[in-house]
Amino acid sequence: MAVKKYESGSGIVIGIDHEKCVGSGECVSVCPVSVFELVDNKSTAPNVEACIECCACVSACPTGAIDHSSC
Numbered sequence: 001m002a003v004k005k006y007e008s009g010s011g012i013v014i015g016i017d018h019e020k021c022v023g024s025g026e027c028v029s030v031c032p033v034s035v036f037e038l039v040d041n042k043s044t045a046p047n048v049e050a051c052i053e054c055c056a057c058v059s060a061c062p063t064g065a066i067d068h069s070s071c
């Protein structure tokens, strides 16, 4: 499994499937609080603590690579 999981102190879990992620960057652009960062052309979520659960990242990802516990 190539899913990387990021969990906040409040229990928000963002999973990013690196087999599906194509490095397109929509998640980085659309997130209003800059949760995501591209590393070696794959999305990571180092700032998961800032997430406001708007679900824009899940909607914007063209390959369905993002799994969000609140969305």
Ligand code: SF4
Pocket: 016, 020, 021, 022, 023, 024, 025, 026, 027, 028, 042, 043, 060, 061, 062, 063, 064, 065, 066
């Ligand atoms: S929008 Fe989806 S495919 Fe594009 S970088 Fe983010 S997780 Fe990867």
Ligand code: SF4
Pocket: 030, 031, 032, 033, 034, 035, 036, 050, 051, 052, 053, 054, 055, 056, 057, 058, 068
């Ligand atoms: S749910 Fe919204 S705030 Fe949270 S990571 Fe996705 S786009 Fe950013």
